[in-house]
Amino acid sequence: xxxxxxxxxxxxxxxxxxxxxxxxxxxxxxxxxxxxxxxxxxxxxxxxxxxxxxxxxxxxxxxxxxxxxxxxxxxxxxxxxxxxxxxxxxxxxxxxxxxxxxxxxxxxxxxxxxxxxxxxxxxxxxxxxxxxxxxxxxxxxxxxxxxxxxxxxxxxxxxxxxxxxxxxxxxxxxxxxxxxxxxxxxxxxxxxxxxxxxxxxx
Ligand SMILES: Nc1ncnc2c1ncn2[C@@H]1O[C@H](COP(=O)(O)OP(=O)(O)OP(=O)(O)O)[C@@H](O)[C@H]1O
Ligand SMILES: [Mg+2]
Numbered sequence: 295x296x297x298x299x300x301x302x303x304x305x306x307x308x309x310x311x312x313x314x315x316x317x318x319x320x321x322x323x324x325x326x327x328x329x330x331x332x333x334x335x336x337x338x339x340x341x342x343x344x345x346x347x348x349x350x351x352x353x354x355x356x357x358x359x360x361x362x363x364x365x366x367x368x369x370x371x372x373x374x375x376x377x378x379x380x381x382x383x384x385x386x387x388x389x390x391x392x393x394x395x396x397x398x399x400x401x402x403x404x405x406x407x408x409x410x411x412x413x414x415x416x417x418x419x420x421x422x423x424x425x426x427x428x429x430x431x432x433x434x435x436x437x438x439x440x441x442x443x444x445x446x447x448x449x450x451x452x453x454x455x456x457x458x459x460x461x462x463x464x465x466x467x468x469x470x471x472x473x474x475x476x477x478x479x480x481x482x483x484x485x486x487x488x489x490x491x492x493x494x495x496x
Contacts, residue, residue: 344474
């Protein structure tokens with residue numbers, strides 16, 4: 295079982311979009327998937343409702359003992375859509391402990407990049423309780439193709455010590471408008487699924 299948590303200090307960084315698109319990518323390659331919505335805002339559950347249900351398990355677990363409850367979900371891949379740490383620290387911390395891979399989605403803009411130093415402080419504070427062998431990676435999202443901001447953000451984050459995935463999610467209307475619908479096939483999220491499996495040694 296591989297546990298992946300989308301987490302960030304800040305709201306609105308493409309956690310839910312990434313969690314749902316990645317869940318579909320794993321499902322379509324034949325893996326069993328469960329999606330744990332830890333956000334009290336319940337956007338992933340709402341997305342599932344609007345889409346007429348996802349073809350995999352979805353559970354609402356906006357709880358500070360998320361790390362215990364989510365382990366009841368059995369699947370090849372369990373993906374957590376985690377609320378922003380700055381407003382929901384107990385739930386977010388619990389989910390960060392639970393994960394094998396913490397994925398921090400971030401756009402290459404100053405507001406989101408500025409919050410990556412305090413995010414590192416949160417991760418450092420939690421270091422003692424994080425699962426042994428678990429790791430944190432950054433996913434660049436909403437990247438404008440051909441602009442300098444993407445490569446520049448990658449350099450800034452790597453200088454801060456972050457492990458930035460080679461997969462980046464482009465900024466596209468097809469992602470922005472996807473809430474409540476079924477994700478497309480053959481997108482950067484398929485590449486993300488491949489890279490995360492490789493990173494996990496699966
Ligand atoms: N690759 C993309 N290209 C363009 N827009 C995107 C992309 N990914 C996400 N978005 C848009 O960015 C906004 C934030 O995305 P999303 O709701 O997934 O973030 P979140 O981190 O889950 O937010 P919240 O903290 O409110 O739960 C949404 O309007 C979404 O449609
Ligand atoms: Mg969300």
